[in-house]
Amino acid sequence: MSKQRMMPAINLALQEEMERDNKVILYGEDAGISLLGQTTGLQENFGKDRVRDTPICENIMTGMAVGAAAAGYRPICHLLYGNFIYTGFDSIANQAAKLKYMTAGQVKLPIVYMAVIGGGRSAAAQHSDIPYPALMNLGGVKVVVPSNSRTAKGLLKSAIRDDNPVFYLTAAGGGRPEEVPDDDNYLIPIGKSEVINQGNDVTIISIGSMTLKALQATKKLNEKGIGVDLIDLLSLVPIDEDTIINSLKKTGRVIIVDEARDICSAASHISAILSDKAFKYLKSPIKRVTVKDVAIPYSPILESHVIPEVADIVNCIEELLELN
Amino acid sequence: MMSIKNYVNNLSDEDLKRIYKKMLMIRKCEEHLGEATKNGAFPGAVHLYIGQEAIAVPLCDQLNDSDWISSTHRGHGHFIAKGGDVKKMMAEIYGKSTGICGGKGGSMHVADFKKGIIGANGVVAGGMGLAVGAALASKMDGNGAVSIIFFGDGAANQGVLMEAMNICSLWNLPMIFMCENNQYSEFTHTSEVTSGKIVDRAEPFGIPKYEVDGNNAVDVWQAAYQAVQRGRNDEGPSFIEAHTYRQRGHVEFEYTFLSRTYRDQSEVELWKTNDKDPILRLESYFIEHSKYSGDDIEKIQKEVQDEVDDAVKFAIESPEPEISSAMDHMIER
Ligand SMILES: Cc1ncc(C[n+]2csc(CCOP(=O)(O)OP(=O)(O)O)c2C)c(N)n1
Ligand SMILES: [Mg+2]
Numbered sequence: 129m130s131k132q133r134m135m136p137a138i139n140l141a142l143q144e145e146m147e148r149d150n151k152v153i154l155y156g157e158d159a160g161i162s163l164l165g166q167t168t169g170l171q172e173n174f175g176k177d178r179v180r181d182t183p184i185c186e187n188i189m190t191g192m193a194v195g196a197a198a199a200g201y202r203p204i205c206h207l208l209y210g211n212f213i214y215t216g217f218d219s220i221a222n223q224a225a226k227l228k229y230m231t232a233g234q235v236k237l238p239i240v241y242m243a244v245i246g247g248g249r250s251a252a253a254q255h256s257d258i259p260y261p262a263l264m265n266l267g268g269v270k271v272v273v274p275s276n277s278r279t280a281k282g283l284l285k286s287a288i289r290d291d292n293p294v295f296y297l298t299a300a301g302g303g304r305p306e307e308v309p310d311d312d313n314y315l316i317p318i319g320k321s322e323v324i325n326q327g328n329d330v331t332i333i334s335i336g337s338m339t340l341k342a343l344q345a346t347k348k349l350n351e352k353g354i355g356v357d358l359i360d361l362l363s364l365v366p367i368d369e370d371t372i373i374n375s376l377k378k379t380g381r382v383i384i385v386d387e388a389r390d391i392c393s394a395a396s397h398i399s400a401i402l403s404d405k406a407f408k409y410l411k412s413p414i415k416r417v418t419v420k421d422v423a424i425p426y427s428p429i430l431e432s433h434v435i436p437e438v439a440d441i442v443n444c445i446e447e448l449l450e451l452n
Numbered sequence: 453m454m455s456i457k458n459y460v461n462n463l464s465d466e467d468l469k470r471i472y473k474k475m476l477m478i479r480k481c482e483e484h485l486g487e488a489t490k491n492g493a494f495p496g497a498v499h500l501y502i503g504q505e506a507i508a509v510p511l512c513d514q515l516n517d518s519d520w521i522s523s524t525h526r527g528h529g530h531f532i533a534k535g536g537d538v539k540k541m542m543a544e545i546y547g548k549s550t551g552i553c554g555g556k557g558g559s560m561h562v563a564d565f566k567k568g569i570i571g572a573n574g575v576v577a578g579g580m581g582l583a584v585g586a587a588l589a590s591k592m593d594g595n596g597a598v599s600i601i602f603f604g605d606g607a608a609n610q611g612v613l614m615e616a617m618n619i620c621s622l623w624n625l626p627m628i629f630m631c632e633n634n635q636y637s638e639f640t641h642t643s644e645v646t647s648g649k650i651v652d653r654a655e656p657f658g659i660p661k662y663e664v665d666g667n668n669a670v671d672v673w674q675a676a677y678q679a680v681q682r683g684r685n686d687e688g689p690s691f692i693e694a695h696t697y698r699q700r701g702h703v704e705f706e707y708t709f710l711s712r713t714y715r716d717q718s719e720v721e722l723w724k725t726n727d728k729d730p731i732l733r734l735e736s737y738f739i740e741h742s743k744y745s746g747d748d749i750e751k752i753q754k755e756v757q758d759e760v761d762d763a764v765k766f767a768i769e770s771p772e773p774e775i776s777s778a779m780d781h782m783i784e785r
Contacts, residue, residue: 161639161714168711183609183645184576184637215575215610250495250547252558254574422782426558427547428495430778 132308134298135165137277141284142167142204144312146174149202152288155180155189156206156242163208164244186216190241193293194223197237202288210245210259210297217262224293225268239293240284244300245273246337246387247435251300253423256431258388263295264365264397270294270318271364275339276304279362282316290318299337321368323375327355330445331375331382335361335394338385338417338436345441354449364394372398373406380411383444385436390418417444453651454660454690456675463673465742471513471669472738473752475505475731478529480760481538482700485528485545485559488764489704494546496558501529503699503723506730507632507666508533510673511600514680520568520586520599522579526698527572530602531562534569542763548770555773556781568597577603577610584616587625591686598626598683606637608650617689621657626683628676629654629691632666634698639706639714654691666694667723667730670737696730697723 132140146152157163160171160181171179182189186207193205207213213220220241228235247256263271270292274280280298287294308314324339325346334342339360346356357375361368376382382402386395395416402414420434482500489498501508504526512521512533523530531541537552544551545559552564563571570586573579580601587599607613608631620627631650635642654661660682662675672694679690699720701707726732735749 158638158640161710161712163638163709165709165711181640181644184606185609185611187611211575215578250558252496252556252560252574254560254578420779422779423556425556425773425778426496426553426561427555427773429772429775430555433775433778 129307129309131305132277133305134277134280134303137281137308138166138284138298139168140308141281142170143173145285145288146170146178148312151200152202152204153178153180153196154204154206155182157182157184157208159206166242167206186212187218190216191219191223193239193241194219194227194237197239198227198235202238204240204242204288207241207243209255209300210243211254211257213241213243213259213263220269221266225266229268236291237293238291240287240296241293242296245297246299246301247424247431248301248337250426250428250431252426256300256424258419260295260297260364261388261392261394264394265392268293269365271297272318272362273297273336273364274303274362275299275334275336275360276306278306278308279316279322279360281308282314283318283362286315286318289315294318297336301337303337304340316362319363319366319368321359321361321363321371323357323371324360325356325358327357328379329355329381330448331357331359331372331379332385332441333359333361333372333382333398334385335364335387337387341436341438342385342441344438345445348438348442349445354445367398367401369401369405372402376402376406377409380409381448383415383417383441383448385417385441387419387435389421390416391421393418412448415444415448417441454662454678456662456664456671457678459674459677462677463670465744467513468738468742469744469752471509471673472734473756474509474513474533475669475734476753476756477538477759478505478509478532479731480756481532481542481763482528484760484764486700486704496545496547496560497703497705498545498559499526499703500700501526503730504632504634504666504696505529506669506672506734507630507694507696508602510669511630511676513673514676515568515598517566517568518595518597520570520583520590520597521602522570522583522586522600523572523602524579524604524607525560525572525574525576526604527560527562531564531569531572535567536562536564536569538759539763539766542767543770546767546770547772548767549773549777550766550770554777556777577607577612579603580610580612580616584620584625584627587620587627588623591623591625596684598628598680600628600630602630602632604637605631605633605635605642605646605650608653609646613653617654617657617659617691620689621659624686624688626686627689628679628683629659629689631691631693632696633693634696636698636702636715638702639710651691651693659689659691661691661693663693664695666696667728667733669730669734697728699723
């Protein structure tokens, strides 16, 4: 166990998995020098054959992953920022998500598409999106969103070992540094969430970058005598329905904190699942704390207005409990 | 390769003065930004154009407000060259309400549609389709306006370039492909990610191609003159590759997060010398070929610096955006 920041933990997972399986290859723009730190040192360790600097060409990058996977490799396609998933979206949506199904399961596509997502850094509208709602709607890809260094490592290793296309999306602003197990078989199963705080009054389901804010909100609510069951969702496809439904059975109230824009967000989908499957346990409406339906603005005061803050989470719960 | 005809006689003393002044304006604005960002004076990151001024300015100097330009993440220079308001650009980068985009876009999205500036762009080659669309509109209007896409050597590897060249050639659109080859795509040398010569990519599409020393303002002006005239006369697209060098980092502060260097400091220093730097080169040409002297240059430098100082003051003193403005301008309800 050692305390690690997000990027070194991701880097370690990549080192370990490339060491373990020589079919794992990685490519991306500036993968050698590494713009954001995930891939630092990989090219030195595994050579330019397995760790490739690509030109700027997301369309071919995403498509190449499908072909290389079909032909027996386990490609990791590093797309830098979530917004560049859009640039390479055709092969993701039309090929990666559908080829196995269309060909009646003839092919396995063990691909990891990797990017950082979200705002909070005045990077403006074209570098701050949360693209997972669109990805969730494709059906044929898994989506994971770790929130700290430990889950970042465990989920990435699982993603690399998975035989499906997996989107591995981490917060651009980093995440909580945590104790990360040294075990090179430390895996967090895709499709399992983690209950990171126990309480009886309300359930918070948080995703990615919002988990840290939800933790801070939980502390504030605890001080006011409100007990929070806090679930760090971790996987969006598939969703850990059992854990969220069990928590709702206990608390009867739920809010979902999601950095996606509200319309068709992950939060809306979770809300739909809960009202379908757990309606009778609800004591109050399911609430979503999400990003306003606008592009992410550059100015910090505008940006913090549209992205949920700790106070928004606290207020939402207080209103729900009719304390205001 | 199209030979670049000598039109230099068309450049009067006043033309040279105007071009020099604009180039200096870009340089001084960005020198300020490079300094100010160290102290966190404004919110976002900046990609500086320093060293490439001799590309945007001589080309845009031949354009009117009805012509269109579409540019890159390194877009301050194009904005200023096309006549964008320096104060409003500065205020935008400072994230203020008086900014050209009300503080919503920042450095990577400075745009002024009234001036034909479709804007900077955060997506590499993202501006390509926009420029082609504007060229199509000009063609349909038959107004002789031209459309320019500024893009980097890195952007030249996006497939959309091929799509753009094909359609512009096919439809004979008044488009100028202005590739600024500054030798690097982020932190990777162009040679490591690019096959062949970029300018040669125009050839199979039948697009006339020009290769030019992008640090020589006069050469760029001449190549641009031919391309602009072709567009105005409905003769179709042109492709220019201008060789240049990015004197600053890909993004300011890059060594705070990069694990190693990617180019020698001596290489960077070389491009700042009298023989290489586009502004110093134009300066000596200017003194040699016009009625102006070193004293006049000093005067111009002072004027430009004063204007930049005013712009910075304006940006700093301007109010933050109204919070309610965050909800404006998405879709009409
Ligand atoms: C579609 C897309 N992919 C990747 C990036 C990240 N990125 C920003 S600038 C850049 C390099 C651009 O190189 P070039 O086109 O040569 O322009 P220069 O920075 O040299 O001016 C990259 C890869 C991006 N902004 N957009
Ligand atoms: Mg470049």
